[in-house]
Amino acid sequence: MPPHERWKTRSEDADWSELRDQARGRGALSNASGRFERQYADPFDDGWTTEEKLEALKTETILEKPKTIITYNTSPDISFDRTINPYKGCEHGCIYCFARPNHAFRGLSPGLDFETKIFVKPSAPALLRRELSKKTYKPGLIMLAGDTDIYQPVEKDLRITRGILEVLSEFDHPVALITKSALILRDLDLLAPMAEKGLVSVAISFTTLDRKLARTMEPRCAAPHRRLDVMRELATNGIPVTAMTAPLIPALNEPELEQLLEAAADAGAKRAGYVLLRLPLEIAGIFTEWLEAHYPDRAKRVMSLLRGMHNGQDYRSEWKVRQRGDGPYAQLIAARFRNATRRLGLNTVRTALRTDLFRAPTLKDTGSQPDLFGSEG
Numbered sequence: 001m002p003p004h005e006r007w008k009t010r011s012e013d014a015d016w017s018e019l020r021d022q023a024r025g026r027g028a029l030s031n032a033s034g035r036f037e038r039q040y041a042d043p044f045d046d047g048w049t050t051e052e053k054l055e056a057l058k059t060e061t062i063l064e065k066p067k068t069i070i071t072y073n074t075s076p077d078i079s080f081d082r083t084i085n086p087y088k089g090c091e092h093g094c095i096y097c098f099a100r101p102n103h104a105f106r107g108l109s110p111g112l113d114f115e116t117k118i119f120v121k122p123s124a125p126a127l128l129r130r131e132l133s134k135k136t137y138k139p140g141l142i143m144l145a146g147d148t149d150i151y152q153p154v155e156k157d158l159r160i161t162r163g164i165l166e167v168l169s170e171f172d173h174p175v176a177l178i179t180k181s182a183l184i185l186r187d188l189d190l191l192a193p194m195a196e197k198g199l200v201s202v203a204i205s206f207t208t209l210d211r212k213l214a215r216t217m218e219p220r221c222a223a224p225h226r227r228l229d230v231m232r233e234l235a236t237n238g239i240p241v242t243a244m245t246a247p248l249i250p251a252l253n254e255p256e257l258e259q260l261l262e263a264a265a266d267a268g269a270k271r272a273g274y275v276l277l278r279l280p281l282e283i284a285g286i287f288t289e290w291l292e293a294h295y296p297d298r299a300k301r302v303m304s305l306l307r308g309m310h311n312g313q314d315y316r317s318e319w320k321v322r323q324r325g326d327g328p329y330a331q332l333i334a335a336r337f338r339n340a341t342r343r344l345g346l347n348t349v350r351t352a353l354r355t356d357l358f359r360a361p362t363l364k365d366t367g368s369q370p371d372l373f374g375s376e377g
Helices: 017-022 100-106 112-116 124-132 160-170 182-196 211-217 224-236 254-266 283-294 299-308 328-344
Strands: 060-063 082-084 117-120 142-144 175-179 200-205 241-248 271-276
Touching: 100 112, 100 283, 112 117, 124 160, 142 160, 160 182, 175 182, 182 200, 182 224, 200 224, 211 224, 224 241, 224 254, 241 254, 254 271, 254 328, 271 328, 283 299, 299 328
Parallel strands: 060 117, 082 142, 142 175, 175 200, 200 241, 241 271
Antiparallel strands: none
16 A cells, blocks of 8 residues: 555554644644655554653754756646746645645655654755846746745744845846745735835735634645735835635535635735645645544545545546536636626736846846856856
8 A cells, every 4th residue: 555545544542642632732733744755653542541741843954965956847728937946845834835745755744743753955046046047038927836835934033035035126127926924924025115116925824714724724824814915015115915715625625715815805905716625645634633633523424525626535636627626616706706806806917027127137236256266147
């Protein structure tokens, strides 16, 4: 049996209570091995008890030294062809995060390891400057945070995202950001001037108005009301705001769709989007374990509706289908979204960010000395 399938088939008498106590404030409830591991361990109750309590899990940052920082893609599902991700893993701990399985490539668990072992790229701003300075580089919209949140807690001290924005601002390069953190307001001094030039847009991930659901589903993210404050502040500063009601989880946060869109529109959002819950690989087991622990009364209903939109499967990876599903319930969600956005005046205007302002700063602009060792240009 593939390791990621073991998340779904644990013994009913497995005792996860100690690990759950240790993982308070985190999203995942366990730390099962990733799909590439040949050996794995399942905790179980052997009848012995201990009075010692495990220490709370702490976040560990792991230095990564990439050779390049812009990642290119050809996906027909998304509207951009390049991304920058200064972090891998995310302390926010969103139980549904589609980036979780990536940790398996490093021999780590997509569960608690994903939330507590964060790979960081402090060289990102310097790498970006080098790549943008190449004579062969052609400007195009960069999505900052295609996988994990660029404003997760470690950013407060490391300031890697800040450094990337400084480079993009210097080059007059267009960028779109997505986050669910209020820390983005720290960088208004960069974002507002870029917005005046038509170089930036921001999407705020906005999944629920229910504080209890938000706390369990996205344990270390900004509270719902705080995300509305962020939208309002960004909009006040002339920054185009999109509300991403993603993921929509049937029978959990999906019933809130219209209320979410109304609240976002009131806060100044001009556009909105949605994505259906995606459960590839290990995420299916991580999510269902969480769902049965926190919402046992709705667990069967949630999974039944989701599978009804994926031909009886937890997930399908085909283009177009993976983000929307199909069938009657998927069509109903799409119709509700269209009707609500039309009524609220959302998505009526689409302004493309500018690429014509892009320029590589000269030595005179930067006050730098020439690179005697032959940097690429």
